[in-house]
Amino acid sequence: MNERGGVLIFVLWVVMFLTVMALSLGQRSRVGLAFVNGHVQSARAKAAAWAGVVDVLEKIHGSRDQADTLYECGVDIPDDKNIKTEFHGDLEEATFDLFYTQDGRVWNGVQDEERKINLNALDEHNERILFYLAQLSGVHEDAANRLTRAVLTKLDRGRAFETVDELLLLPGISKEVYLRIKDDVTIYPRMPASLAVNLNTASLNVVKA
Numbered sequence: 001m002n003e004r005g006g007v008l009i010f011v012l013w014v015v016m017f018l019t020v021m022a023l024s025l026g027q028r029s030r031v032g033l034a035f036v037n038g039h040v041q042s043a044r045a046k047a048a049a050w051a052g053v054v055d056v057l058e059k060i061h062g063s064r065d066q067a068d069t070l071y072e073c074g075v076d077i078p079d080d081k082n083i084k085t086e087f088h089g090d091l092e093e094a095t096f097d098l099f100y101t102q103d104g105r106v107w108n109g110v111q112d113e114e115r116k117i118n119l120n121a122l123d124e125h126n127e128r129i130l131f132y133l134a135q136l137s138g139v140h141e142d143a144a145n146r147l148t149r150a151v152l153t154k155l156d157r158g159r160a161f162e163t164v165d166e167l168l169l170l171p172g173i174s175k176e177v178y179l180r181i182k183d184d185v186t187i188y189p190r191m192p193a194s195l196a197v198n199l200n201t202a203s204l205n206v207v208k209a
Contacts, residue, residue, distance in 0.1 A: 044094045052096040055089055056110050075109060084108045101183055102203065114198035116186035117206055119151060119167075120160045121193035127152055129195070130185075133209035137180040146172040147181075161187045 059075045077083050087098040087108045100111045122130055127148050134144035150170035154161070161167075164185055167178050184206050197206060 048089075048091055048094040048096040051089055051091055051094075052098050055096075056087070056098055059086075060110075077109075112198055112201055113186040113188040114196065115201035115203065115206065116184050117197070117209065118188065118193055118195055119164070119185050120155065120187055120190065121195040122151060122155060124152065126195060129209050133184060133205055134177065134181055136205040136208055137184065139177050139180055143174070143177050147177055160190075160193075163187065 056075070063075050075086075077086055087110075089096045097108070098110060099106050099108050101107070102111070117129060117133055119130075130151060131144050131148045134147050135141060139147070147167075147170075150173055151167075154166075154170065164182055164187060167173055167182070167185075168175065184203055199207060
């Protein structure tokens with residue numbers, strides 16, 4: 001009886017051990033599968049993004065209309081075409097839409113960076129442009145001054161902006177200030193940095209600034 005009981009306990013321990021191992025392997029399999037799925041989705045997203053880039057470049061090169069406007073830039077859309085469907089694409093396992101924001105609204109299409117003020121082209125002689133842009137965008141005078149000083153300090157140290165989002169890293173610059181001006185500033189062109197603005201596509205605030 002004791003020998004049978006010992007065998008039974010041993011068997012139960014083996015069953016318990018195998019159960020734990022099975023659960024552990026199942027968990028690892030789920031984690032591994034989720035990891036692979038994540039990479040697959042990321043690859044699909046990148047492929048869709050590149051497809052959108054190629055699509056719009058083909059449209060720009062094939063466009064005959066050289067006159068840009070605030071809401072139609074680089075691409076000539078025929079009157080019988082729907083602008084939303086013109087900037088939408090269906091791939092085998094993904095889709096893409098080309099759009100941008102302007103005046104708080106979403107617009108289908110592309111926009112040129114020359115409609116914006118180049119942060120990297122600012123210096124002590126033209127810094128008031130950024131100050132006036134901030135004020136025209138609803139930023140308080142003190143906050144506009146802090147923004148201008150912070151941008152100039154960064155540039156004076158020889159550290160050009162790599163992204164517009166770097167404004168959020170500057171001391172004293174709130175997210176509210178960033179959101180008010182982000183659509184009207186750029187980091188392009190890089191070399192040489194220029195403040196030339198495309199008046200055909202620039203917003204009213206950029207033109208006034």
